[in-house]
Amino acid sequence: MRKLIPVILALIGLAAGGGAGYFLRPPPEEASHDEADACVDVQHAAEVAHDVVEGEPTTEFVKLNNQFVVPVVREGRVSALVIMSLSLEVKLGMTEKVYRSEPKVRDALLQVLFDHANSGGFDGNFTGSTNMERLRVALLEVSQNILGDSILSILVSDIVRQDV
Template identity: 30%
Template sequence: MIKKIIPIALPVLALVGGAFGGDMLRAPASPADPATEAAAADDHGAAPADDGHGGGEDHGGDDHGGGDHGGGDHGGGGDPTEAAYFQFPTQFFVPLMRQGDLRDVMILTVTLQTDGANLQALSKKEHILRDALLRQLMIHANTGGFDGNFTADRNLVTLREGLLQAAKAATDAPVTAVLIEDIARQPG
């Protein structure tokens, strides 16, 4: 019994360990966030040194910095018609099972295209969207979509169309395209 469980459990444990390790080593998801954090760290770092001499200037800088960063990061009113992109913070892992055995694992990085006004709405629906896309990826895998040359253009078009329909069904926010940034097959 244990001899049957070990070949299945080891790849699953390796997959979970790799995902956890990758998540721990991953850079912050949004390029705007590190700039905001760095600016905040610089302002807070300067505040104690200038506490006695320029406290009013630092507070003025914080007000301007907070307003500028708030408008840039959450720019719902900035350019609502301009294309915006929601990238899932973690990759999608899709097991490829054949006759009850784990053969390979597909690893995908997916981004959704929307407009600037609906980017925050997509962010709030991340878990529902992730579930819908993973369900569609499982269907694609179980119907042989990742067999053979899965990077052929017609196969990727089919995959994107399926993911786009799943995303549109999962949320009322407009999703105009699904971008597959990374795709790889890892032996199981």
């Protein structure tokens, strides 16, 4: 009997808590739109969905195959490694041109990343918005020098810094 009392008390507590939760639940929310507003909302949603289906994409994204590994050198020694993955936003149909020119593009992008590292760009808060925007602009300029205006933007998909 001594072992049965705690079980009975637990069941009573569980039932009381469930009953209190059921009776104290908030009332159901009423619809805040009248029928005219709901009709307009449905029509607007249909128009937006129609535009997305009909709208042809004008850009595509090209992920560069390998990551970029950039050493951060301080006092003649490698103090950290920055590893980045980059993608290019290009005009539709330019993916093949980017892949054909990838070695030259990678070389130019690496040079910009090395210059950024040597100027202290990967020190401290290296992912701050101002610092990253400056890096993206430099990467975009060098990419456009090689591939022309078909490059629209640079996307940094991954970035990590490992102190050595």
